[in-house]
Amino acid sequence: MDHALEQITDFVASVRPKDIPDPVVEHVTGILVDSIACAMAARECPGALAAAAIPDLPRGAGGTVIGSSAVATLGMAAFWNTSMIRYLDYNDTFTGGHPSDILGALIAVAGSRRLPGRTLLSGIAVAYEVFHRISLRHRSYRKDHGALVDYLSIDQGFAVAIATAAGIAHTLGYDRNQTRTAVSLAATNGLPLRASRAGELSHFKGVATAVSTRQAVFACQLAEHGLTGPSDPFEGRHGFIEVMEGQAGPMNLEPFGEWAVLRSGLKYFPATANCQIGIWAALQLRAELDPAQIREVVLHTSRFLRHESGSEPAKWAPTTRETADHSLPYVVAVALLNGEVTLAAYTDEMLSSPEVRALMQKITVVVDEKIEAEWPGTIQIRAAVTLADGTRREVHARDPKGTYRNPMNREDIRVKFRHLVGPALGQDTDSVFDLAWAIADSKDCTQVFEKLITG
Template identity: 80%
Template sequence: MDQALEQITDFTVSVRPETVPDNVIEHVTGIFVDSIACAMAARDCPGALAAAKIPALPRGDGGTVIGSSAVATLDMAAFWNTSMIRYLDYNDTFTGGHPSDIIGALIAVAGAHRLAGRGFLSGIAISYEVFHRISLRHRSYRKDHGAIVDYLSIDQGFAVAIATAAGIAHMLDYDRAKTRTAVSLSATNGLPLRASRAGELSHYKGVATAASTRQAVFACQLAEYGLTGPSDPFEGRHGFIEVMEGKAGSMNLEPFGEWAVLRSGLKYFPATANSQIGVWAALKLREGLDLEKVSEIVLHTSRFLRHESGSEPAKWAPTTRETADHSLPYIVAVALLDGGVTLSSYTEEMLSSPKVRGLMKKIKVEVDEKIESEWPGTIQIRATAKMADGSMNEVQASDPKGTYRNPMNREDIKIKFRQLVEPVLASRTDSVFDSAWNIVASDDCQKVFDQLVVE
């Protein structure tokens, strides 16, 4: 018996919307509102433009598309929504990924079925719990001989697909057999390569998890109509563990019980989660600093942060926003020069700016063993600026705004919502925010989604 598959299935079918604690519902409400803000600001992203050109099947009502009255199939609506949520890299962060990518698919399905708001929010909560546990296993970090040894070749879309299927199964009240099949099919066909986010990043980086959510919706549809799935996708012969470790074995999933979603975070700045701490360190370092007299800046941090955002040559010469928002040297240089990072930090003019490029050349990223020993419990950077006269300026920053130890509250999220949504909804922005924040009380969540439509 595949214990991991049984654990996920048991949890998904046992939780009822009314039994999800109110503090969990409040937390996922903030994630939902943050996610639709990210989507509304990226309505013209490459993934959305491509999805809009793919014809919908001419039958029935399709899935809900954020901010649009377009008719799309359920799986394409999931892809479309997720592309928008993900594009700006401004959405949430949790256990090695961005589970709010899942929300695009849940919106597509919940809107099409006109589900109650609490049921939709509990679907998000279920998804996050599954995502967290799969991510812990598939990205099980160990430090051997000074190197990270884990499943870095497999992208977060693996966990996204499985968690999306669980969330949909919960929202639509699948029985145990259908839930088990939906999760199994999503796992069996959900091993995307992390090549999507290596080197000079392409448009696909922004839609990789969108492809995973689309696949999960299709898996759920197959399960609904009676297709059966593999019995042991995780722990059996040729299952996930055997593929990754050479021998079948247990996933050893963290038991369900404590609501891990409460430890998820949001992004205060539009940059990869790994680089958020770099912005805060730069803001502290720039106080009273004469950048013209800086000869070198060293960012001392964890091995993971260096590996992900400060180890490849492309990170010192970004030519696309997809690479720039994953580049610690770029993020830090912009923050030092401009006092922050905004969506306008990724224009072609900024990417080619001689000032930014010149400052980046002075930046080094090194592993600090003390910081490494405290990661991931504490996210830190110690930034040192060496001046032309030999003097040194040093600051330390930890736990950036938006992490669960330093969370963004409703007002923080509202400010971000206004920044992202007001250019689209103008005077309706605040009323839409209030409606979205109160979706838990809605008997039909599509009524809330309808308020986002702009054409």
């Protein structure tokens, strides 16, 4: 028996929307509202444009597409929504990735059935719990001669696909057999490579998890209509553990019980989660010095942050927003020069700015063993600056705004919502925010999504 598969199935099938604690409902509501804002600001992203151009019409009711009256199949709506939520790299952060990518599929499905808002929120909460536990396992790594190895070659889409299937199964009230099959199919066909996030990043980086959510929707549709799936996708022969470790064995998932979703965070700045702390450090430094006098900047941080956002040559010469928002030297340089990092940081003009390029070349990123020892429990950077006259300045930034130790509250999210949704909704922005925040009390979640349609 595949204990991991049974463990996930038991959890997904046992939770009821009324069982979700109020603090979890409130937290998940913030995630949903934040994700809607991210999607609304990215309606013209490459993934959304591709989805709109590909004929994929449903035979019956289609999936809900955020900010649009377009008609699409559930799978295409899931891809479309997730592409928008993900594109700006402004959505949430949690164990091993961005579980709000899952919301694209859950919104498509819940909207197509006109389900109550609390049912949608319950599906999100359940999906996050599954995502967290799969991510803990698949993001395991060891330190070997200063390099991260093993599971880091597998992208977060693996956990996204499994958690999406679990969330849909819960939202639609699947029985145990349907739930088990949906999760099994999503796991068996869900090993995406992290090559999508290496080197000069392409458009696919922004839609990689969207592809995973579309696959998960299909897995659920197959399960709903009686198709059976592999019995041991995680722990059996040729399952996940054998593929990753050379022999079959237990998945050893963290037990379900405590609501881990409460430890998820949101992003204050439009940049990868790894880089948020670098921006805060840069803003602290800027308050103490003239950026024009900087001779050298040394960023001391964890091995993971350096590996992901400060080790490749492309991170010092980004030509696309996909690379720039994953580049620690780029966002630090922009923050030092401009005193902020907004969506304007990724225009062609800023990407080619001689001032930004010149300052980036003065930035180095090194591993600090003390910081490494405290990662990932504490997210931090020690930034040391040497000025032209030899003067040194140093700041030590910890736990950036948005992380669970320093969370964004409802009003923080409202400000972000205004910034991202305001250009589309104008004076109606605040009323739509309030409606979305009250979605738990709605008998039909589409009442919120219909207010987002602008054309």
